[in-house]
Amino acid sequence: xxxxxxxxxxxxxxxxxxxxxxxxxxxxxxxxxxxxxxxxxxxxxxxxxxxxxxxxxxxxxxxxxxxxxxxxxxxxxxxxxxxxxxxxxxxxxxxxxxxxxxxxxxxxxxxxxxxxxxxxxxxxxxxxxxxxxxxxxxxxxxxxxxxxxxxxxxxxxxxxxxxxxxxxxxxxxxxxxxxxxxxxxxxxxxxxxxxxxxxxxxxxxxxxxxxxxxxxxxxxxxxxxxxxxxxxxxxxxxxxxxxxxxxxxxxxxxxxxxxxxx
Amino acid sequence: xxxxxxxxxxxxxxxxxxxxxxxxxxxxxxxxxxxxxxxxxxxxxxxxxxxxxxxxxxxxxxxxxxxxxxxxxxxxxxxxxxxxxxxxxxxxxxxxxxxxxxxxxxxxxxxxxxxxxxxxxxxxxxxxxxxxxxxxxxxxxxxxxxxxxxxxxxxxxxxxxxxxxxxxxxxxxxxxxxxxxxxxxxxxxxxxxxxxxxxxxxxxxxxxxxxxxxxxxxxxxxxxxxxxxxxxxxxxxxxxxxxxxxxxxxxxxxxxxxxxxxxxxxxxxxxxxxxxxxxxxxxxxxxxxxxxxxxxxxxxxxxx
Numbered sequence: 001x002x003x004x005x006x007x008x009x010x011x012x013x014x015x016x017x018x019x020x021x022x023x024x025x026x027x028x029x030x031x032x033x034x035x036x037x038x039x040x041x042x043x044x045x046x047x048x049x050x051x052x053x054x055x056x057x058x059x060x061x062x063x064x065x066x067x068x069x070x071x072x073x074x075x076x077x078x079x080x081x082x083x084x085x086x087x088x089x090x091x092x093x094x095x096x097x098x099x100x101x102x103x104x105x106x107x108x109x110x111x112x113x114x115x116x117x118x119x120x121x122x123x124x125x126x127x128x129x130x131x132x133x134x135x136x137x138x139x140x141x142x143x144x145x146x147x148x149x150x151x152x153x154x155x156x157x158x159x160x161x162x163x164x165x166x167x168x169x170x171x172x173x174x175x176x177x178x179x180x181x182x183x184x185x186x187x188x189x190x191x192x193x194x195x196x197x198x199x200x201x202x203x204x205x206x207x208x209x210x211x212x213x214x215x216x217x218x219x220x221x222x223x224x225x226x227x228x229x230x231x232x233x234x235x236x237x238x239x240x241x242x243x244x245x246x247x248x249x250x251x252x253x254x255x256x257x258x259x260x261x262x
Numbered sequence: 263x264x265x266x267x268x269x270x271x272x273x274x275x276x277x278x279x280x281x282x283x284x285x286x287x288x289x290x291x292x293x294x295x296x297x298x299x300x301x302x303x304x305x306x307x308x309x310x311x312x313x314x315x316x317x318x319x320x321x322x323x324x325x326x327x328x329x330x331x332x333x334x335x336x337x338x339x340x341x342x343x344x345x346x347x348x349x350x351x352x353x354x355x356x357x358x359x360x361x362x363x364x365x366x367x368x369x370x371x372x373x374x375x376x377x378x379x380x381x382x383x384x385x386x387x388x389x390x391x392x393x394x395x396x397x398x399x400x401x402x403x404x405x406x407x408x409x410x411x412x413x414x415x416x417x418x419x420x421x422x423x424x425x426x427x428x429x430x431x432x433x434x435x436x437x438x439x440x441x442x443x444x445x446x447x448x449x450x451x452x453x454x455x456x457x458x459x460x461x462x463x464x465x466x467x468x469x470x471x472x473x474x475x476x477x478x479x480x481x482x483x484x485x486x487x488x489x490x491x492x493x494x495x496x497x498x499x500x501x502x503x504x505x506x507x508x509x510x511x512x513x514x515x516x517x518x519x520x521x522x523x524x525x526x527x528x529x530x531x532x533x534x535x536x537x538x539x540x541x542x543x544x545x546x547x548x549x550x551x552x553x554x555x556x557x558x559x560x561x562x563x564x565x566x
Contacts, residue, residue, distance in 0.1 A: 019331040020362055028361050035358075036349040098345035101312065102403070105339045106362045108311045108328035261312040262303075262342075 025107065025116035026123070033090050033120060042086055043124070050079040050132045054139035058147050066149030069159055069227075072136040076163050076225040079132055080170040084191045087121045087174025091252070092184040100261045110256050114179065118249075121175050125167040133160065159227045166224035169237075173217075173245040179252025182259075195244060214239045263288055263442050264309060264411060268318035271304050271466075278304045280466040281318070286444050286459070288410070291437045293457030293474070294446035301466040302446040303341065306415050309444075310339055322411055334363040337411045338404030343396040343419070348389035352379050352399050355388060356406060363407050373402040393420030401429065412436060414445040418452045430456040454478070478537065483518050486511040486534035487525065496528035497521070513538045 033039045053075040057066065094100040107113050143149035177191040178184075195217045202212040202219070213219060213236070220236040223229050264286040271279040279301040286292040296302050307313040309320040311327035319326065322337050330336055346355055356370045374380040377398040388396065397420045404412055412433070418426050433443050433456055447453045453460065460477055462470040470477065482504075487493035490510045497504050502524060503515040511534065514521045518535055525532050 017331055018364070020364055024364060025362065028358060031358060031361065035354055036347065038349065093347075097347040097349075098342070099347050101341055101345040102359065104312060105310050105337075105341075106334045106359060108330065108333060258314070260307070260314070262307060 020107065022112065022115060022119065025112060026119040029090065029113075029116045029120035030123065032093070033086065033124065038089065039086075042082065042089070046079060046082050046086070046128060047131050049082065050075050050128065051135045053078045054135045058139055058142060058149075063148040064150055066140075066143045066147070067152035067154070068136055068140040069152070069155040070150075071139050072133055072155060072163065073159070073225050073227065075132040075136055076129075076166055077222075079128055080167050083125060083128065083167060083170045084174030084177065085188055086124060087171040087176075088178035088184060088187045088191060090117045090121055091175050091178025092182055092187055095182045096184050104261050111253060114253055114256065118172065118175055121171045122168050125171040126164055129160075129164040129167050132163070156227070162224040162227060162229065166221055169221060169224075169241055169245060172241075172249065176245050176248035176252060179256060180248040182252075182255070215243050216240075217244055263324070264292075264320070264322050264413070264444055265324075266305065266309060266318070266320045269305060269308050269315050269320060270317045271301070271308060271313060272316045278466050279308070279315075282463065282466075282468050283318075284461050284468065284471060286442050288440050288442045289437055290458040291433050291443040291445065291456050293453030293460045294444055294463070295450060295453055295460055296446075296448065296463035298448050300448075300463045302448075302463060303415055305463070306341060306413055306444070306446060310337075310341065310413060312341075322413075332363060332407075334359060334407035334409070335365075336407070336409050337413060338407065338409040339413045340400040340404040340417055341413075341415045343393070343400035343417075346388045346396060346399070349387055351385055351387055352391070352395075353384040355399060356403055359403060359406055365407060369406060369408075373406055376405070377402040394422060394425060397421055398425065401432075410440070411442045412444070414443070416446055416448070418447060418449075426452065482513050482515045482538050483521055484511055484534065484536055484538040485514050485521050485525070485532060488531040488533060492528060492530045493525060493532075496524050496530050499528065500524035507538075 034043060054071055057071050057074050094103055103113055104110055140151060140153065143151035174187075174191060177187045181187040181190060198212065199216045199218050202209055202216040205212070217240050220233070220240040223233045224237065264284075266282060266284050269279055269282045270277065282301070282305055284292070294302055294306070304313060308315045308318075309322065309327065321327075322330065322333075327333060327337070333339075350358075353370060353374065356373060357367060360367060360370055371380065374384045379395065379399055379402065383391075383395065388399070391399065397417060401414070401417060404414065417429060421429060433445065437443050437458070445453070445457075454474055457474050459472065460470070460474050461468065484507060485493065485504075486509070490512070494504065494512065497512070497514055500520070500523075502520060504512040505515075507513045518537070521535060522532070525535075
């Protein structure tokens, strides 16, 4: 180790006065979500679940229901089960591993990092939708040859769009809970348990059902994967997103902006 | 340059940092001294925009830290070498930051070589690093963007003597090329060898600041005589204050010439007469900080 071993890299002075773009920060966040063992295995497990759901649908259920659209719709919810964890880890990892100290000294405007994490999470949710579609297509190839079934290839753009929207809502909910609680186990438990408790209450307490059903995410978001959407359905989705995703995210942003990073 | 103006930070009832002002000029190394829990880290976090000051403000290269467009290219920060992702390799830790700053990956290899973490250590996960290795990786990280300002919190922690000497050389060289360095330590000896200026903080308050040589001079001279009692009488007679320093020596609060004249006048034979240097500054440091540290630092931590 000699004092003069490092040479100044002043040649690249252009980047001194330029703020890192959001696209650049998003790429960094994507890399952070995939460059650790936990991140890598989580992504792999999510993809395996998507493929597994295709296989399950090929060997069980009513053969008449085996079409590209049906298989694709059947993969979305199970594949999305672990997606909130991905969003949570992106937000809470900065605090559990204390990398926030580096992240926020390099990007002092904290909202920009939040935006980059959201963008990276959304991109991964979209990528997962593509994996679901690809796995479903491979599965559908087997229908009619290896296994019995309808085997129809018709799938509407609306079904693809709502399917992708479902995964995006799920991952953004995770980022919101992670940002709000800034604690991995707490956020994971809360993001699974709170909506479940809500769903149970909605199912068993008839008095609150007309109101509570608007926020029962398993009920309100379900139509996004099956494609049966009505005007009221969309309104319920908006209400669910507002309470389970937007609210925690907004509160989390406020908390992060005020919080001391140490 | 770094400028702190009347920085204060309150946690509940505890005032962790109380009206601290200082500035660090280009071309100098400033040592930020104080016992653990004195408020050094809180002050540095306020300078770096990680902790919002209760009152006061700070600026780096003339603007508040959060206004720097690409801070990594202007300020190298190492606040805690243990705050790294355990599951990433040393190389990946640096690569993420070069991506953020928008500089080439060859800088990663260059800095890994500079801190001797190239080769196999670079491919290892940080989990397996010793504190010294983490500290070196942290220093490499701080230098990554070729900044003009360095802010380092206890960078010598965990370094071996060779590493400490290397770091001193690096900081000296950095300042001599026009850079500004602020480094904190709770050990005076670590800082006095390299710092041009010293800021001392105790109990959240600034208790001393100035050029290192001036602070050293202010700590007086060490003097030892054949007959200690006669020396003390001679010093008292000449109106020179002194404190006992063990082994029959005293530290006199005056320059060498005054002490020499006082001894000569009384016919006292001197065995030793020299600047009290680190020992005197250490005594001063201890005295300054122990006097000002009224709150229990552990209480301060708990109040967060």
